[in-house]
Amino acid sequence: MLPLMAAAVQDAFPSIPGAGVVSVCALIFTVASFWWINARQGHLKSWEPHSFAAIVHCSMARLRLPLVLHNTGAKPIVVQDLRLTFPDEPASHLPLLWMSSPSRLQPGPEDEPKLPAGFAVAGREAKQLLIEFEAPFSGFLPEPRDYKVQLQVRVGHRKGWRSLLTFTLRAANIIDPDRYTVYSNAPLELTKEDRQKADAALLELLDEQEGLSAPGERKRRDSLNDEGDTGTNL
Structure with missing residues (x-):
C-alpha cells in the first residue's frame, strides 16, 4: 500500500523528494490505522431471536426476548433505551417498552428482574442479554399469524429512536396466551x-x-x- 501512496503523492507534488514522499505516506498510514483500530465509530447489529416468552391479556401485553447486540466499530456504544413496535399494525397499537432485564428466558418465581438501565457495548464485541417489553392496554391482541416487529434503540451518540432490527414474530406459536411461558419463534x-x-x-x-x-x-x-x-x- 505504501508504494502506491508514495507514487500518488509523487505525481501530485513532483517537487517533493522521494524520501519526503515516503515519510508523508508513512505518517498518513499510521494515523489512518490508529483511527481505524481505536477511534472508528461503528453501529449496532442484532439478529432475529430463535425463541421468546409471552403473556397477553386484554389489558396487558408482555414479551421477553433473548437479544445479541454487536458493535461493529472501535468506540464503545452506549445503549440508552429499547422498545418494540409493530409497523404494519394500526396506529392504536402502542410500542412495548423496556420494563426489565430478567436473568433467564423462562419466567418463574425465581426471577430477579433488573429495572432498565443504560449499558455500553464495547468496540468490536457482542453483548447477550434478555429484555422484557411490556405495554398496558397496548391494543396488541395477537392473532394466529406472523407479525412484523421492529426493535428500536436510542444510543448515546445519536438523537431519537433508530431501527436496530426488523424480524418476524410468529404469534401462531402462542398456544396459551394466559400463561407466561417460552415459545419457539421458528416457523414450526x-x-x-x-x-x-x-x-x-x-x-x-x-x-x-x-x-x-x-x-x-x-x-x-x-x-x-x-x-x-x-x-x-x-
Whole structure:
C-alpha cells in the first residue's frame, strides 16, 4: 500500500523528494490505522431471536426476548433505551417498552428482574442479554399469524429512536396466551391439537374485549368463533 501512496503523492507534488514522499505516506498510514483500530465509530447489529416468552391479556401485553447486540466499530456504544413496535399494525397499537432485564428466558418465581438501565457495548464485541417489553392496554391482541416487529434503540451518540432490527414474530406459536411461558419463534408446523388449543385460547381473549368492540367487529368475531368450533387451521 505504501508504494502506491508514495507514487500518488509523487505525481501530485513532483517537487517533493522521494524520501519526503515516503515519510508523508508513512505518517498518513499510521494515523489512518490508529483511527481505524481505536477511534472508528461503528453501529449496532442484532439478529432475529430463535425463541421468546409471552403473556397477553386484554389489558396487558408482555414479551421477553433473548437479544445479541454487536458493535461493529472501535468506540464503545452506549445503549440508552429499547422498545418494540409493530409497523404494519394500526396506529392504536402502542410500542412495548423496556420494563426489565430478567436473568433467564423462562419466567418463574425465581426471577430477579433488573429495572432498565443504560449499558455500553464495547468496540468490536457482542453483548447477550434478555429484555422484557411490556405495554398496558397496548391494543396488541395477537392473532394466529406472523407479525412484523421492529426493535428500536436510542444510543448515546445519536438523537431519537433508530431501527436496530426488523424480524418476524410468529404469534401462531402462542398456544396459551394466559400463561407466561417460552415459545419457539421458528416457523414450526403445529399439530392439529395445538392449533385447536391456540384457536380456543385466542378466541377467548377476543371475547373478553367484545364489550369494547363495534357491532361490525362483534359480527366478525362471532364468525371466528364458529370457525373455531369446527377446528380451523391457523
